[in-house]
Amino acid sequence: MSISATQIETDRLVTAEQEREFFKENGYLPPFTLYEPEVTAALWKEVRIPLLFKKKRAVYRDSKMNIDRHLDVKILSDIVSHPEIVRRVQTLLGPNILCWRSEWFPKYPGDIATGWHQTESFATFEGDSKLVPTQPHEGSWELTVWFAFSEAKRETACLKVVPKTHRTWYYDEKKQVSFNPDTIMKGTGAGFYGYDWEPLKIDPNWQVDESQALHFEMEPGQVVMFTSRLLHASEPNITKDRPRMGLAMRYVPTDVRVYPFHNGQWTMFGETFPLDNYAAMLVGGQDTFGHNKITLPLTK
Secondary structure, eight states, X not given: OEEETTTXXXXXXXXXXXXXXXXXXXXXXXXEESSOHHHHHHHHHHHHHHHHHOOTTOTTTTOSSOTTGGGTOHHHHHHHTOHHHHHHHHHHHOSOEEEEEEEEEEEOTTOOEEEEEOOSSOOTTTSSOSEEOSSOOSSOOOEEEEEESSOXXXXXXOEEEOTTGGGXXXXXXXXXXXXXXXXXXXXXXXXXXXXXXXXXXXXXXXXOOGGGOEEEEBOTTEEEEEOTTSOEEEOOOOOSSOOEEEEEEEEEETTSEESTTSTTEEEETTEEEEOTTOOEEEEESOXXXXXXXXXXXXXX
């Protein structure tokens, strides 16, 4: 089933309490418009040059992945800290909020499917939790906000989820999986940028009920929010000339310790990311815990 920002329950979620109840039940908030498509196109045109060529201020300047560029590119900092995003994140997670990561998820014409997966502490890729809450939380304590920099349709591999699956673990994120982009396709025909989630299944015989999946078809400038515990994936980009460019932004309350076990670096997608210049961005409220190195949204 496809779902768009003009079709769904957004118009019914008019209060914070309705948003909280919908999210608690379903594990996501429906797409909403942050910027109009023409504004988003202009932002993308402006942001591409610093992403590709101006990495002097980047936290991971030697990385090919462009992770956490909201820390040095103001347009991305503005999106991460946009009031319409922050307000909804605060509704779901509380008043004091960190953006602990942003990362790009491009899907170019001919790219393969991204397999179904779940995560919460983002431990999967090296075995140690990247996020550790220090206070009790009722329900979800992390959020992913997926921003469409380009059109995301079913044929270009829009995000898909299975509602209500955030209540059950189908994958064990604490198991380690190996990065092996050359052999990933030999099993299911779908991977995760060089990782295979199939060995993480708690029940090896369990299969996702694809008939229950929602496909979030989005225009440039639209946003969808979900807990990463919710089963999510995407299909192949079957077009010849329409890339899909998504920006995932990750949020946690300020009591959560970020990268607490990583001894100054972490690894993913075959790369090593040193934490010397890293900081979590405080986008809402205050940090009274002092667990993490903190920065603020860019002003210029």
